[in-house]
Amino acid sequence: MFGLFEIYIVNSEKIIYKISLNKKGECVLMHILFISVLVLAHTLAFAGPPPKVTPELLAKGKASFEVNCLTCHGATGDGNGPAGQYMNPKPRNFGKDKLKNGDTPESMFKTVSNGLVNTAMVAFGHLPEEERWAIILYIRTTFMKK
Numbered sequence: 853m854f855g856l857f858e859i860y861i862v863n864s865e866k867i868i869y870k871i872s873l874n875k876k877g878e879c880v881l882m883h884i885l886f887i888s889v890l891v892l893a894h895t896l897a898f899a900g901p902p903p904k905v906t907p908e909l910l911a912k913g914k915a916s917f918e919v920n921c922l923t924c925h926g927a928t929g930d931g932n933g934p935a936g937q938y939m940n941p942k943p944r945n946f947g948k949d950k951l952k953n954g955d956t957p958e959s960m961f962k963t964v965s966n967g968l969v970n971t972a973m974v975a976f977g978h979l980p981e982e983e984r985w986a987i988i989l990y991i992r993t994t995f996m997k998k
């Protein structure tokens with residue numbers, strides 16, 4: 853792809869190894885890079901399927917919602933949390949409004965993981981995957997009723 857490809861393995865600015873790749877080596881390297889990008893995209897966008905709803909999972913979701921989301925989304929999910937009521941755009945009323953970013957469990961997972969650009973809805977990708985699902989399933993079963 854780029855002709856001769858060279859990799860330097862450097863330790864405190866001293867070159868220890870210099871690996872020159874021929875066309876085939878380059879191809880293998882590109883493959884590895886491509887696969888890593890795919891794996892990363894996969895974990896970001898399409899995490900596994902939603903876990904099974906259990907009372908324990910919903911309890912976990914409720915606890916985490918109260919810590920991470922309630923200030924804006926409100927205790928009843930109507931978007932009128934202590935901070936949320938003054939926002940523009942305001943958070944949706946989960947019980948009534950259509951979600952602009954999609955309201956399937958998967959699209960909500962994506963919204964929560966990546967956030968919505970230029971709004972107060974920041975990304976929560978730092979929360980463990982199971983916890984993100986727990987919150988979403990709590991929101992769906994408690995406020996969205998579908």
Ligand code: HEC
Nearest residue numbers: 920921924941942943951952953954963968971972973976
């Ligand atoms: C600092 C305030 C704030 C916090 C905290 C917050 N949100 Fe949001 N959220 C918003 C706002 C504002 C919007 C609406 C953004 C818009 O209109 O684009 C939103 C939108 C959303 C949406 C998508 C609505 C749509 O129309 O697609 C979901 C789902 C959501 N939030 C879930 C959560 C969850 C789950 C948490 C906690 C882990 C959380 N939010 C924490 C402010 C917040």
